[in-house]
Amino acid sequence: MKKITNLFFVFIAFSTFCVNAQDFSVSFESDEGFNLGEINGQNNWLSNPDVSSLINITDERSSDGDYALHLESDAEGPLPDGGITGTISPELEFDGEVSLTVDLWIASGDEETSSEFNLIAQSPSQEFLTSRVAFFNGDIFVLNTSASDPEQLEFNNVGSYDENQWFELKIDYDFPNETIEYYIGDNLILSGDVYAATNIEQLLFLSSFNQTEIFIDNINLMTESMSVEQIADISFSVFPNPTVNQLNISGQGASEINQINIYNVAGKKVKAELNQNNSIDVSHLSSGIYMMNIETEKASKTIKFIKN
Missing domain, CATH: 2.60.40.10 (Immunoglobulins)
Structure with a gap:
């Protein structure tokens, strides 16, 4: 394994509550045990206590049901020293052939005031990243093996997303065959490879500087034998x-x-x-x-x- 694929900066403790099932389906609804307000501590989701007041379950907008997760823009200005905020899922156990879908709503901005939003899957037990997708000012960047140097990783600008409206990110992991495919809706944007971790134990939703408003909803993580329709x-x-x-x-x-x-x-x-x-x-x-x-x-x- 490449030594440059260590875990992303972990700003909070690893959860001790483990979800070990065929699927992990979260829409942040009341019948799932969520309440309006800070997500920190709800159903074993965690966030940085210093900025947890900006990471909330909200009924302001949603793609599925009544509630969604809201990463608010901080009106007091960017976090100092390149600060990062966000939330982390309960501990997970997924390997083999796995599919992840999540609905995202990312506000528009400009080069000076926008924050980069990252959706990260990783494996603390293996001490490696699994995947990382970044969104910034309408562009999508996926971390993958460098085309020029197989021993290095690089961000690939693979497409765009529509700001100020909901869209679906889908990632299909085939760990046995060492491939990862990335989609926006039904459109394949990158056929990548498994460059480090060979399972998923955490999902992280992170924002740099906390200056772009983001909504997250309808998260589904499932084995290949499952489908969103079956879950529904x-x-x-x-x-x-x-x-x-x-x-x-x-x-x-x-x-x-x-x-x-x-x-x-x-x-x-x-x-x-x-x-x-x-x-x-x-x-x-x-x-x-x-x-x-x-x-x-x-x-x-x-x-x-x-x-x-």
Whole structure:
């Protein structure tokens, strides 16, 4: 492996909560356990505490549902000393053939006032980057192996995006065959290679100087056997919520549930058993807020519930 592909600057601690499933699907909605306001600490997403007030769940605009993640432009001016701000996902475990899609809305700017926005996948256990895509003033730059020197990396200006409107970035990772393909919508913008890490354990959404307004929504990370359409076909609801003794699961795909896991607000797994009627006895749980991850053969979904 090339020694120039070390982890991107990690400005916050690595999460100890791990998402280990066939898909990671986040639209920052209330039924996923998110609330309006700072994302730092919500569902094991983390951000730099010094500027976390500028990184929020908002209902100002969204591409899917009611909420989205908002990286605000700091009216007080750029962060000093080339500062970087943003947020980091919970710990992930994805390898093999993997597809990432995310909806982005990036405000327009100029050379003097704009910030560079980066979407980064990386692997702390391997201590390497997996991929890095940068957006600046309508141009897209992808980090890839240099055409002139295979032992070096370089940013390739591979296309453009429309400012002030939603667009989809898609990245297809084929780790066994060492290829990565990058798309805007359905348009292939670069056929690249796996130049360092061979899995994905973190997603980072970073802004330099904090001077460009950015919205992020509808993040889907899935194995090749999955598709966004399949994930959309799986929907669950739980009732009653809040509950005292019993929690019931209903919705499309409820009959296909393989496993449920319940976590308290500290990320600790608590005991729970699903009976044949898709109901769960939660009478033994202490009062508080919990996250329940529901898994089927096709997808998984996390829902917040309250135990009274």
